[in-house]
Amino acid sequence: MRRTAAVLAVVALLVAPAFSQGKLGVGGSFWAGQPVFDIFAEVMVAEMAGMRFTGGIVFSGGGLSAFTLDATLLMLLGFEGIQPYFGAGAGAFVLTGGGAAMGVFTVNGIAGVGIPLGEEFGVYGQVRFLGQVGGGGFIGDLLPGVGLYVNF
DSSP, X not given: OHHHHHHHHHHHHHHGGGSSOEEEEEEEEEETTEEEEEEEEEEEEETTEEEEEEEEEEEEETTEEEEEEXXXXXXXXXXXXXXXXXXXXXXXXXXXXXXXXXXXXXXXXXXXXXXXXXXXXXXXXXXXXXEEEETTEEEEEEEEEEEEEEEO
16 A cells, blocks of 8 residues: 555656646545554646545555556535535555455545645545445445645
8 A cells, every 4th residue: 555655646746747736645534443644645737626636544454455446536615714625536445465455435525624734734624425236236435534735
């Protein structure tokens, strides 16, 4: 997962000059009581819209890993002091270990707020929704979380 996080960060930094602004963030969320370490790269594609690429480590240990990867189109509300946002996208939930990998595609939604603490950094709070088709039905979970971000 470290390699995935590094690739996401490098891609965000490489494409950042083509866009007006972006953010890199780290934080944590909870999925059914399990802690999840999150990292994201966000690039603005218009004045009030952006793309966020998120990777999350759900579990890693004993040769097994579980993580999420997703892309979300964000809509940002243009308030002065706080920065509310919401969006939707898609991704994957992947389990690896023992030389094999298994994954499912997910749909996701997000709603949150960023609070700038300075010109170049701030904190965020959000709720992500991850939904997947499994066992003949659709299931979904909410992942509340908080973290820090820096602007680039």
